[in-house]
Amino acid sequence: MISALTKARLIDIVSKENYDDSNAGRLVYSYDATPQFQSMPDAVIAPRNKTEISQIVKICNQFHIPLIPRGSGTNLCAGTCPTEGGIVLLFKHMNQILEIDEENLTITVQPGVITLDVIQAAAKIGLFYPPDPSSFAISTIGGNINENSGGLRGLKYGVTRDYVIALEIVLANGQIIRTGGKLAKDVAGYDLTRLFVGSEGTLGVITEATLKLIPAPQTKKTLLALYQDIDSAAQSVSNIISSKIIPATLEFLDQPTIQVIEDYTNIGLPIHAKAVLLIEQDGDAETVNRDIMKIEKICKQGHALSVETAQSEDEAEKLRNARRTALSALARLKPTTILEDATVPRSEIAKMVTAINSIAEKHQITICTFGHAGDGNLHPTCTTDLRNDEEMKRVELAFAEIFEKAVELGGTITGEHGVGAMKAPYLELKLGESGIAAMKAIKHAFDPNNVMNPGKIFAKEARKRLVMTR
Amino acid sequence: MISALTKARLIDIVSKENYDDSNAGRLVYSYDATPQFQSMPDAVIAPRNKTEISQIVKICNQFHIPLIPRGSGTNLCAGTCPTEGGIVLLFKHMNQILEIDEENLTITVQPGVITLDVIQAAAKIGLFYPPDPSSFAISTIGGNINENSGGLRGLKYGVTRDYVIALEIVLANGQIIRTGGKLAKDVAGYDLTRLFVGSEGTLGVITEATLKLIPAPQTKKTLLALYQDIDSAAQSVSNIISSKIIPATLEFLDQPTIQVIEDYTNIGLPIHAKAVLLIEQDGDAETVNRDIMKIEKICKQGHALSVETAQSEDEAEKLRNARRTALSALARLKPTTILEDATVPRSEIAKMVTAINSIAEKHQITICTFGHAGDGNLHPTCTTDLRNDEEMKRVELAFAEIFEKAVELGGTITGEHGVGAMKAPYLELKLGESGIAAMKAIKHAFDPNNVMNPGKIFAKEARKRLVMTR
Numbered sequence: 001m002i003s004a005l006t007k008a009r010l011i012d013i014v015s016k017e018n019y020d021d022s023n024a025g026r027l028v029y030s031y032d033a034t035p036q037f038q039s040m041p042d043a044v045i046a047p048r049n050k051t052e053i054s055q056i057v058k059i060c061n062q063f064h065i066p067l068i069p070r071g072s073g074t075n076l077c078a079g080t081c082p083t084e085g086g087i088v089l090l091f092k093h094m095n096q097i098l099e100i101d102e103e104n105l106t107i108t109v110q111p112g113v114i115t116l117d118v119i120q121a122a123a124k125i126g127l128f129y130p131p132d133p134s135s136f137a138i139s140t141i142g143g144n145i146n147e148n149s150g151g152l153r154g155l156k157y158g159v160t161r162d163y164v165i166a167l168e169i170v171l172a173n174g175q176i177i178r179t180g181g182k183l184a185k186d187v188a189g190y191d192l193t194r195l196f197v198g199s200e201g202t203l204g205v206i207t208e209a210t211l212k213l214i215p216a217p218q219t220k221k222t223l224l225a226l227y228q229d230i231d232s233a234a235q236s237v238s239n240i241i242s243s244k245i246i247p248a249t250l251e252f253l254d255q256p257t258i259q260v261i262e263d264y265t266n267i268g269l270p271i272h273a274k275a276v277l278l279i280e281q282d283g284d285a286e287t288v289n290r291d292i293m294k295i296e297k298i299c300k301q302g303h304a305l306s307v308e309t310a311q312s313e314d315e316a317e318k319l320r321n322a323r324r325t326a327l328s329a330l331a332r333l334k335p336t337t338i339l340e341d342a343t344v345p346r347s348e349i350a351k352m353v354t355a356i357n358s359i360a361e362k363h364q365i366t367i368c369t370f371g372h373a374g375d376g377n378l379h380p381t382c383t384t385d386l387r388n389d390e391e392m393k394r395v396e397l398a399f400a401e402i403f404e405k406a407v408e409l410g411g412t413i414t415g416e417h418g419v420g421a422m423k424a425p426y427l428e429l430k431l432g433e434s435g436i437a438a439m440k441a442i443k444h445a446f447d448p449n450n451v452m453n454p455g456k457i458f459a460k461e462a463r464k465r466l467v468m469t470r
Numbered sequence: 471m472i473s474a475l476t477k478a479r480l481i482d483i484v485s486k487e488n489y490d491d492s493n494a495g496r497l498v499y500s501y502d503a504t505p506q507f508q509s510m511p512d513a514v515i516a517p518r519n520k521t522e523i524s525q526i527v528k529i530c531n532q533f534h535i536p537l538i539p540r541g542s543g544t545n546l547c548a549g550t551c552p553t554e555g556g557i558v559l560l561f562k563h564m565n566q567i568l569e570i571d572e573e574n575l576t577i578t579v580q581p582g583v584i585t586l587d588v589i590q591a592a593a594k595i596g597l598f599y600p601p602d603p604s605s606f607a608i609s610t611i612g613g614n615i616n617e618n619s620g621g622l623r624g625l626k627y628g629v630t631r632d633y634v635i636a637l638e639i640v641l642a643n644g645q646i647i648r649t650g651g652k653l654a655k656d657v658a659g660y661d662l663t664r665l666f667v668g669s670e671g672t673l674g675v676i677t678e679a680t681l682k683l684i685p686a687p688q689t690k691k692t693l694l695a696l697y698q699d700i701d702s703a704a705q706s707v708s709n710i711i712s713s714k715i716i717p718a719t720l721e722f723l724d725q726p727t728i729q730v731i732e733d734y735t736n737i738g739l740p741i742h743a744k745a746v747l748l749i750e751q752d753g754d755a756e757t758v759n760r761d762i763m764k765i766e767k768i769c770k771q772g773h774a775l776s777v778e779t780a781q782s783e784d785e786a787e788k789l790r791n792a793r794r795t796a797l798s799a800l801a802r803l804k805p806t807t808i809l810e811d812a813t814v815p816r817s818e819i820a821k822m823v824t825a826i827n828s829i830a831e832k833h834q835i836t837i838c839t840f841g842h843a844g845d846g847n848l849h850p851t852c853t854t855d856l857r858n859d860e861e862m863k864r865v866e867l868a869f870a871e872i873f874e875k876a877v878e879l880g881g882t883i884t885g886e887h888g889v890g891a892m893k894a895p896y897l898e899l900k901l902g903e904s905g906i907a908a909m910k911a912i913k914h915a916f917d918p919n920n921v922m923n924p925g926k927i928f929a930k931e932a933r934k935r936l937v938m939t940r
Contacts, residue, residue: 103708103817126714148657159655161664162632175904182815184845185629185885187618187668188893188900189909189927194631194664198657215714238573244596244685286756345652347573375654415655423658430658434645438916439659445911457659 002042002087006063010045010087013055018046018093029088032073032080033135034422035336036386041068041082046090050168050176050207053089057205058174060087060451068453069201071111071143074135076339077420079147079200083455089205091142097121098208104182106165108210111142115149118211127213130157133416134324142206148198150416152323155374156248156282157214159416161197168208169196172447182210195442200418201453203446220248220282221292222316223309225299226273230254233275234350236302237373240279241346243298245291249280250374251323254353257330257368257381264329265322273305277373278323280316326370327381334366334383340399342406343415346376355405356380363398365391377415403429424459472512472557476533480515480557483525488516488563499558502543502550503605504892505806506856511538511552516560520638520646520677523559527675528644530557530921538923539671541581541613544605546809547890549617549670553925559675561612567591568678574652576635578680581612585619588681597683600627603886604794612676618668620886622793625844626718626752627684629886631667638678639666642917652680665912670888671923673916690718690752691762692786693779695769696743700724703745704820706772707843710749711816713768715761719750720844721793724823727800727838727851734799735792743775747843748793750786796840797851804836804853810869812876813885816846825875826850833868835861847885873899894929 002010002021011019020026021043031038042065047053060067066086073080082088091112099108102125107118115136122129132151133139139149145167150159166180169192179192196203227233237250253261253276262269270276277299281291292309299307310316331337344352353369356378360367371378380402384395403413403426413419413426428436440458443450472480472491481489490496491513501508512535517523530537536556543550552558561582569578572595577588585606592599602621603609609619615637620629636650639662649662666673697703707720723731723746732739740746747769751761762779769777780786801807814822823839826848830837841848850872854865873883873896883889883896898906910928913920 101815101817102712104815105711148661150655154655161661171904171908175907177902177905177908179905181880181882182817183813183880183882183885184816185620185624185813185842185847186882187620187884187886187888188882189889189897189906190673190912191618191631191664191668192905192908194661195912198661203660215716241575242572246685284754284757284760287754290754343653343655345571345574346654347571347652372655377655410651410653412651412653412656412658414657415653416657418657419659427659432647434641435647435649435662436659437645438641438647438662441915442660442665442912445915446908 002065006059009059010056013052014045014047020044029070030082032075032078034076034078034081034420035338037078037081037083037421039081039083040085041088042085044088044090046092048093050170053170053205053207054174054176056089057170057172061172061174061449064449064451066454067451069142069146069205071140072138074139075143075147075418075420077414077418078422079418079420079456081421083421091140094207100125101182105213106182106210107213108208109141110208111140111206113141115139115141115144122213123216126216128216129163129211129213131160131163134327141209145197145206145209146199146201147418150372150377152249152251152372154372154377155250156246161194163212164193164197164209165212166210167193167196167206170205170207172204172452198418200420200456202443202456203452217282219285219288220280221288221309222280222319223292223296223307224319225277225279225307226270226305227275227303228273228305230275230353231350232303233277234353236277236299236304237349238347239298239302240295241374243294245294247279247291247295247374248282249278250372251278251370252373253278253323253370254368257326257370260329260333260368261322261326264325264332267318267322269322278319330368330381330383334385336384336386337381338384338395339379339381340402341377341379341415341417342402342411342413343377344406344409344411346374348409348411349373349376349378352378352406352409356402359398359401363394365394365398376411400426419457421455424457427457427459472535476529479529480526483522484515484517490514499540500552502545502548504546504548504551504890505808507548507551507553507891509551509553510555511558512555514558514560516562518563520640523640523675523677524644524646526559527640527642531642531644531919534919534921536924537921539612539616539675541610542608544609545613545617545888545890547884547888548892549888549890549926551891553891561610564677570595571652575683576652576680577683578678579611580678581610581676583611585609585611585614592683593686596686598686599633599681599683601630601633604797611679615667615676615679616669616671617888620842620847622719622721622842624842624847625720626716631664633682634663634667634679635682636680637663637666637676640675640677642674642919642922668888670890670926672913672926673922687752689755689758690750691758691779692748692750692789693762693766693777694789695747695749695774695777696740697745697774698743700745700823701820702773703747704823704843706747706769706774707819708817709768709772710765711844713764715764717749717761717765717844718752719748720842721748721840722843723748723793723840724838727796727840730799730803730838731792731796734795734802737788737792739792748789800838800851800853804855806854806856807851808854808865809849809851810872811847811849811885811887812872812881812883813847814876814879814881816844818879818881819843819846819848822848822876822879826872829868829871833864835864835868845885846881870896889927891925894927897927897929
């Protein structure tokens with residue numbers, strides 16, 4: 001609850017038009033892209049700069065009001081759902097690209113900038129910002145940093161973390177710090193920059209970031225390999241990497257996923273194949289040609305039904321876009337779509353996909369699987385119906401088993417989506433009690449009053465999904 | 471002080487031959503590669519496994535005995551000098567390569583493994599571990615991880631942090647945790663792996679690490695560009711990067727450095743040039759040839775006196791080795807050599823080198839400068855004499871000004887050497903009071919009794935070098 005006096009102080013900071021506690025206004029920010037989670041905030045605020053954020057944070061800290069920084073809300077872990085009420089903090093006034101530095105290969109941005117705008121601003125001058133979460137056309141950089149977003153190019157180029165080199169942060173005590181710099185090397189104390197990347201808004205509010213850019217690859221080529229069984233596809237993934245080729249993209253889609261994408265896009269995808277690999281290499285022309293030829297050979301030797309290279313960039317772009325629409329396509333099947341991202345060492349992909357299928361069968365639910373095979377980051381996706389309590393219970397059980405299996409195979413409960421409220425109950429599977437205690441010690445050190453996005457990462461009770469409403 | 475009872479308990483854990491509190495034994499570990507710092511430990515211990523380390527840590531925590539994990543002691547920040555006494559922890563029994571996983575491209579090692587052994591083990595199977603601190607022939611991986619070591623290949627390939635994907639850690643409370651995994655993507659909670667990389671032994675004891683390997687580049691080429699002035703050399707560095715080429719190595723050496731290296735190695739280095747760039751590119755043959763040709767052209771257009779490509783791998787290796795001997799060569803000049811690593815955005819290198827020279831002149835001291843120009847990581851190195859109190863005061867003043875200038879130019883007080891005891895007094899320059907407070911909060915959360923390598927990173931008083939003896 002926000003008192004009239006506190007409300008007046010907040011309005012005093014951001015001005016009237018940037019504070020909204022109407023029912024309609026709050027309802028819009030009561031959920032994000034994650035199914036099963038909805039909870040009303042007490043207010044929504046849109047500050048114009050870090051000084052205002054610092055003042056807001058101090059008030060939240062004083063009155064123990066939860067503060068939930070939110071980009072476009074595209075996350076899939078209920079990371080921006082205000083599960084404990086409080087104030088949702090928007091960055092709509094802090095959405096500028098502040099600088100592109102061609103000499104130091106950096107771009108400095110405010111958190112509200114759209115990811116695709118960063119990618120395009122870099123591309124315009126021959127530079128490359130690789131992280132490309134599927135939601136990049138609408139997600140914000142601030143959200144990407146807080147969730148350490150991945151994407152289709154993670155195998156070769158890494159994830160958001162690998163490109164964040166400096167941050168400006170408002171801490172829970174209202175102090176503003178700057179970490180890192182336009183520096184390839186910096187070991188002045190603990191790596192606060194990387195600690196904040198992926199911290200899901202639980203340690204402070206990121207108000208500015210400097211991102212590393214790299215020279216854009218000259219060219220790229222895309223191929224599609226079809227398989228009659230999942231094992232052969234997984235084996236090809238292993239064989240490609242073992243042959244010392246790191247493709248820019250190495251995506252896996254199972255038959256049900258291909259089917260729904262084709263129904264959605266109608267671009268002539270091979271709906272008869274049991275598994276498809278979408279493989280892309282970029283770089284200098286000679287390297288790309290050589291790698292693609294080697295990959296073709298490996299796939300054919302690995303019992304691919306067919307291997308086809310896209311004949312034009314237009315055709316390649318269609319394939320990439322088709323892959324990116326997987327979630328939207330699957331979402332058409334049933335009222336509720338739960339997309340997970342259990343991740344395993346790439347050597348364990350075949351085992352993991354097989355396990356997912358048998359778990360789905362055991363619990364009689366529908367799971368389609370696709371994902372970033374090159375980095376073992378799978379997206380088992382369940383199409384279901386939230387209103388069917390009995391089925392939802394089976395879905396819960398199935399996902400719990402999937403997470404357990406991933407960890408058993410040396411993997412993790414989340415590769416790129418974050419923990420949020422959704423996977424908090426499973427975190428102990430991966431970290432154990434001591435690991436969680438170590439992380440909680442950090443949380444407590446930075447945010448003793450638990451006002452920064454509370455209820456995220458750390459579960460109140462273990463091993464059960466939290467579905468809260470307020 | 472370690473009581474007789476505590477000593478008996480420690481011996482009970484590691485057995486008699488692995489505990490040494492003799493004068494001779496302690497003297498050996500009273501200093502590391504950093505001049506000006508020496509301090510006797512109370513004992514030296516060499517555990518055989520993580521369980522023993524956990525037991526030792528618990529005792530240290532109980533009796534507030536400082537514990538100083540130490541690799542080969544090659545660090546240059548007094549990071550392993552037992553400035554507050556206590557127990558130096560050696561990894562001589564924990565020096566095994568545990569596994570190389572060719573499918574997941576990882577190597578799993580104990581902390582005591584020599585860096586070069588990791589590089590060579592990877593190379594044997596066509597893989598590449600890029601971090602190459604100049605001390606790599608004797609430094610340990612544990613030391614590299616604790617200091618987040620850089621090296622000559624940092625520009626293109628990053629530093630140690632970019633290759634550590636999983637850790638086993640004994641925390642200050644004796645609990646053993648595992649972070650990360652053989653995973654390209656993992657966002658299950660805070661990034662403890664990267665928090666521990668570069669934490670200088672102040673948060674816990676690293677007992678095992680899994681490192682990422684990459685396919686080895688097919689080929690490499692090396693060239694030497696000579697300049698009549700520093701500005702032209704620095705301009706060439708900027709022009710190379712702005713032209714979208716990221717060389718594997720891009721080293722800068724000033725005339726005094728070249729002179730002493732040549733005196734030491736006698737390989738015919740160009741002692742008449744005011745500045746030299748040692749540039750290396752690796753990758754596929756076509757790419758390397760094209761990049762090297764472009765680089766040659768850029769250097770010539772940038773008023774290089776001459777640009778010569780090494781005609782054989784043998785000749786290239788001689789140049790690389792010559793660069794690596796810089797510290798040893800400089801160390802012959804005078805009794806004391808202080809090598810620093812002020813780092814700036816690469817666009818500021820010319821300004822920084824000019825500033826270093828004028829600061830040296832102002833304080834009438836000798837500073838040679840060399841370093842990793844591509845990443846702005848310079849090594850201004852002062853040859854002096856510790857016994858000359860008056861000169862040492864001027865050296866102190868000069869380095870304080872150098873650090874201030876680096877920070878003023880958007881840089882940092884240390885790019886790859888770490889803070890340790892040596893640069894602790896300057897950390898506030900980079901981080902400000904709030905930044906240090908944030909880091910201290912982490913330290914306190916993990917190590918409330920301050921037993922893990924105390925006196926490192928955080929200074930007791932700011933802005934003055936700590937020279938402690940015990």
